[in-house]
Amino acid sequence: MVPLRQDHHIAVMTMSTTTQSKTYPVTRTDAEWRRLLNPEQYAVMRGHHTEPPGSCALNYEKRAGTFECAGCDQPLFESKLKFESGTGWPSFNDPLPGAVEEDEDFSHGMQRVEVHCSRCGSHLGHVFPDGPPPTGLRYCVNGVAMNFKPA
Numbered sequence: 667m668v669p670l671r672q673d674h675h676i677a678v679m680t681m682s683t684t685t686q687s688k689t690y691p692v693t694r695t696d697a698e699w700r701r702l703l704n705p706e707q708y709a710v711m712r713g714h715h716t717e718p719p720g721s722c723a724l725n726y727e728k729r730a731g732t733f734e735c736a737g738c739d740q741p742l743f744e745s746k747l748k749f750e751s752g753t754g755w756p757s758f759n760d761p762l763p764g765a766v767e768e769d770e771d772f773s774h775g776m777q778r779v780e781v782h783c784s785r786c787g788s789h790l791g792h793v794f795p796d797g798p799p800p801t802g803l804r805y806c807v808n809g810v811a812m813n814f815k816p817a
């Protein structure tokens with residue numbers, strides 16, 4: 667397995683061809699995405715960049731509620747499945763059913779599983795098989811890709 671530490675830098679990732687060719691229920695033009703998202707969100711969600719660890723306030727969000735996609739408002743994760751991973755990124759055990767789709771990502775010489783919104787196709791982060799029970803999964807998500815809605 668690839669050491670996880672390699673993921674902990676500000677990555678300038680290449681566009682994924684697999685997620686760009688698919689049609690999603692919410693489809694926007696590039697100009698629309700640029701209007702809707704701030705530059706940091708655009709770089710992460712449409713360009714597959716990774717935000718600097720610890721940069722997003724959502725990492726420290728401890729209230730009960732739902733994390734929604736910043737691109738289309740679809741609920742993605744619930745706070746009860748959020749855990750402190752120590753990585754500097756919001757981390758979850760499991761997404762809401764059907765909320766995200768996954769793709770193989772071979773960028774940066776690593777084999778990882780990319781996670782994106784099932785409704786608008788925006789890049790969210792990656793999932794790793796080293797999370798705590800019950801799922802054993804760690805969904806490592808860019809905070810800027812989500813909005814938090816308190817319960």
Ligand SMILES: [Zn+2]
Pocket residue numbers: 735736737738739740783784785786787788
């Ligand atoms: Zn979305």
